[in-house]
Amino acid sequence: MTAGLGLGRPQTQAIVGDEDVVRVRQLVRTVAVAAKLSLVDQTKLVTAASELARNTLVYGGGGQVEVTTVDNGRRQGVRIVFTDSGPGIPDLELALTDGYTTGGGLGLGLSGARRLVDEFDIQTAVGQGTRITVTKWSR
Amino acid sequence: MALDAAQGSRLAGLLGDHAEQIVKRWADSVAVSLRGRLSQAELQSQVRELHRALLVALEGDGRELHAESAGELRAVLSELSRSRARRGFTATETAVSVFALKDIVLETMSAGGGAEQNLRDFVAYSALIDQLGLFTFESYAKAREELIADQAEQLLELSTPVVKLWEGVVAVPLVGTLDSARAQVVMERLLQTLVDTGSPYAIIDITGVPAVDTQVAQHILKTVVAARLMGADCIISGIRPQIAQTIVALGIEFGDIATKASLADALRHVLKLTGVDAARRNARRES
Ligand SMILES: Nc1ncnc2c1ncn2[C@@H]1O[C@H](COP(=O)(O)OP(=O)(O)OP(=O)(O)O)[C@@H](O)[C@H]1O
Numbered sequence: 001m002t003a004g005l006g007l008g009r010p011q012t013q014a015i016v017g018d019e020d021v022v023r024v025r026q027l028v029r030t031v032a033v034a035a036k037l038s039l040v041d042q043t044k045l046v047t048a049a050s051e052l053a054r055n056t057l058v059y060g061g062g063g064q065v066e067v068t069t070v071d072n073g074r075r076q077g078v079r080i081v082f083t084d085s086g087p088g089i090p091d092l093e094l095a096l097t098d099g100y101t102t103g104g105g106l107g108l109g110l111s112g113a114r115r116l117v118d119e120f121d122i123q124t125a126v127g128q129g130t131r132i133t134v135t136k137w138s139r
Numbered sequence: 140m141a142l143d144a145a146q147g148s149r150l151a152g153l154l155g156d157h158a159e160q161i162v163k164r165w166a167d168s169v170a171v172s173l174r175g176r177l178s179q180a181e182l183q184s185q186v187r188e189l190h191r192a193l194l195v196a197l198e199g200d201g202r203e204l205h206a207e208s209a210g211e212l213r214a215v216l217s218e219l220s221r222s223r224a225r226r227g228f229t230a231t232e233t234a235v236s237v238f239a240l241k242d243i244v245l246e247t248m249s250a251g252g253g254a255e256q257n258l259r260d261f262v263a264y265s266a267l268i269d270q271l272g273l274f275t276f277e278s279y280a281k282a283r284e285e286l287i288a289d290q291a292e293q294l295l296e297l298s299t300p301v302v303k304l305w306e307g308v309v310a311v312p313l314v315g316t317l318d319s320a321r322a323q324v325v326m327e328r329l330l331q332t333l334v335d336t337g338s339p340y341a342i343i344d345i346t347g348v349p350a351v352d353t354q355v356a357q358h359i360l361k362t363v364v365a366a367r368l369m370g371a372d373c374i375i376s377g378i379r380p381q382i383a384q385t386i387v388a389l390g391i392e393f394g395d396i397a398t399k400a401s402l403a404d405a406l407r408h409v410l411k412l413t414g415v416d417a418a419r420r421n422a423r424r425e426s
């Protein structure tokens with residue numbers, strides 16, 4: 001763990017059905033408000049979480065999300081980790097291309113989510129699953 | 140697992156011989172745990188029915204809850220759970236109605252004497268009553284889920300009204316989460332209203348939608364395209380600043396679809412268009 005990074009107690013939510021995507025949005029909204037993110041940043045983070053949670057459900061076959069408040073000594077923020085044990089993403093660059101979709105979507109979820117947050121990290125391995133970590137800092 | 144044949148008939152004997160006393164003590168005991176939230180008469184009749192169904196089961200081969208002759212017992216338990224769930228009792232309060240029978244059976248047995256056999260019998264009876272109680276837990280949970288699903292459906296219906304705003308202008312104010320199920324309902328309602336009213340304009344107002352992600356956007360876009368195929372033009376209104384910034388960052392493009400900050404702006408926009416149309420028509424007539 002990074003030195004000087006204060007972490008709150010993580011809150012987890014399983015993603016197994018459509019209603020869980022709504023629960024993730026509500027959880028992220030609550031934590032973002034507590035971390036004093038502005039209304040615009042709350043909305044951006046909630047929307048990014050909605051995209052990543054739905055990908056976890058639809059492509060990852062379900063998984064779980066962990067939401068934590070973080071503090072780097074200067075700012076507060078919210079960190080969200082999405083984990084699934086699905087098929088993984090074979091071509092990450094392609095998946096992150098605007099408009100690329102294998103599921104008849106707009107193909108903007110993954111690339112859009114990256115633009116909506118301050119930090120974005122993907123660990124993925126074919127046949128093993130995907131783990132995406134995003135962070136949004138208060139301004 | 141639960142009772143052997145001899146135990147089954149001994150329990151049946153016990154329940155049959157002291158029927159009146161058992162039903163009364165049972166109902167009293169449940170009444171205490173429900174603190175008067177059900178009438179004495181209603182409780183008595185519920186307990187009497189349970190008692191009767193249990194006897195029927197025991198007199199057949201129903202020494203286990205899943206036995207054939209316990210069919211009625213299962214039905215009575217399910218009905219009990221359903222009615223408790225509907226009336227807002229907790230799962231515990233529901234199961235306690237069944238578990239209370241243990242104390243009553245123990246009381247009745249100790250009055251008879253014969254300590255060692257009694258102990259073994261009671262343990263077996265207890266196990267059977269546990270089965271019944273756990274069964275109410277399951278039925279209760281199922282009944283609650285159905286209730287919630289019903290309410291969700293009602294909410295779905297309630298929260299997607301299509302209103303006629305002006306001559307030739309209908310509006311759909313969206314409130315809450317626009318999931319696929321609701322999007323389908325909204326689209327159908329809107330298209331039907333367009334047909335019924337012959338309106339050339341529809342305003343989709345998203346003031347009440349907390350987040351517009353790619354799924355919501357896709358549903359809106361599909362609705363707009365479908366309306367267009369029917370000859371109607373859609374305007375999207377209620378795009379708040381934080382939503383606008385998020386849509387831009389996501390990369391969603393609404394193309395040539397008119398978007399307005401508020402419902403009032405959207406209506407003004409439409410009236411200007413129709414005003415121009417009307418003026419043009421008038422102008423043509425005059426010339
Ligand atoms: N967790 C995941 N596991 C496996 N594949 C994934 C995962 N997340 C995304 N992908 C792949 O990346 C592609 C792009 O994802 P993205 O969210 O950008 O688009 P989409 O979900 O298809 O459409 P939408 O615009 O509605 O989100 C997906 O179509 C899918 O093939």
Ligand SMILES: [Mg+2]
Pocket residue numbers: 051054055105108109110
């Ligand atoms: Mg997606």
